[in-house]
Amino acid sequence: MISADTTPPLTAVDKGRVTLLYHFVRLQMPAVKVSEPTFLTHLDRTFRIFIPKAPGPVSWAAYLEGLYAVDWLVCVGCLTGQNGAWEVLFNARTGRSDCLLVDALRARAVRLYPRDEERQDTAVTEFWGNLIAPDSAGTLPVLARYDGQRPLAPWLIRVFQNWHLSKLRQSGGTTALPDDEIALPMDTPRADGADRWHETFIAAAREWLGSLTDDERLLLGLRWRYRLSQREAAKLFDLNEGTLTRRTDKLRDRALEHIGGKLVAEGWAGDDLEGFVLTELGSLLTDDPRLSADHLGRLLAARGKSLPAG
Structure with missing residues (x-):
């Protein structure tokens, strides 16, 4: 069994991929210069x-497939003190409003500490400092905890959120309301028993994603991650809209x-099963490496196509 202190040996194929x-x-x-040994x-x-x-044994191939390589390099560049990497991070944009990362953090701080401008500013400033300096002895800086398996900017927002929610809970504070314009909305408290259904859903949804063909994952990614219209997606698949619509419906x-069958088999008795599945599916599709921009790009390249602009 592989422990967290060791990694599996690189095969010849893995070395080529690396x-x-x-x-x-x-x-x-x-702009980010990293030597091969450092890399x-x-x-x-x-x-x-x-x-x-x-959840189980993981190979180099699986890890590399899910890696957000450019975000990973930016993180490494920041950890090694490269100004070019910091400029990229400062200028990173996130969320449906396409706002700068620092503005997204400030907006989150406003929701966490309403009517306390000093605390809002301090929260963001402290977080930037903790990106490369640990907040306490024996802990890692924030960027040193990044594994590269999620987009960097949304991950940083989530870390910022969780860090301050933890502080608020320790001091008896309350959770601020979510802001839809931020990349990752705050988690809302789950009702009793909801955690069980969430975990059941996650397992079933990942199983379903694993059963899809590359073409089906590509269709899902183009429609979900890139929000392409049926017409735009049909052009990339060289299909008419009617055929693509039928595939999407299937x-x-x-x-x-x-997924619904798994929930029912576990005893689901709530209303609106379809609504629950479609709502929960959104965050999972956003995070799954099989629908990452890099992976979708490779699937499109195999068709002689390119990723949508923007």
Whole structure:
């Protein structure tokens, strides 16, 4: 069994992938300069961060497939003190409002500490400092905890949120209301028993995603992550809109049948099963590496197509 202190050995194929990844990120982010030995050291480090989070044994191939490579490089660049990486992070945009990361953090702080401008400013300033400096002895800086398996900016917002919610709970504070314009809305308290259904849903949804073909994942990703219209997606698949609509409907029906069936088998007796499934599915699709921009890009490239602009 692989522990968090070790990683599986790189096969010859894995070594080839790692080499390609190194040259790919150098081309994508020339402002961030990382030597190959440093690149390999950090790749091994972040893989070790990810291993304890994985539900089962994980290979290098699986880890690399889910890696948000450019975000990962920006994180490494910040940890190694490169101004180019910090500029990219400062200018990162996130959320449906396409706001700067720092503005998203400030907006979150406003929701966490209403009518307390000093605390709002302090919260953001302290968080920026803790990106590369631990907040207490024996802990890691925030960026040193990033495993590369989620987009960096939304992940930082979630860490900021959880950090301050923890402080509020310890001091008897209350959770602020979510703001729909922020990339990741705050978690709302779950009713009694809701955690059980959430966990059942997650397991069933991941099982369903694992059963999809590459074409089905590509369709799901284009419609969900990129919000393409039926017409735009049909062009990428070289299909007419009617055919694509039928495929989309079948995907939706299969999701409801598979995931809903698992919930019912576990004893679900609530109302609006369809609404629950479709609502919960959103966050899972956003986070699943099989629907990451990198993975969708590879699937499109295999068709001789390119990712949608923006």
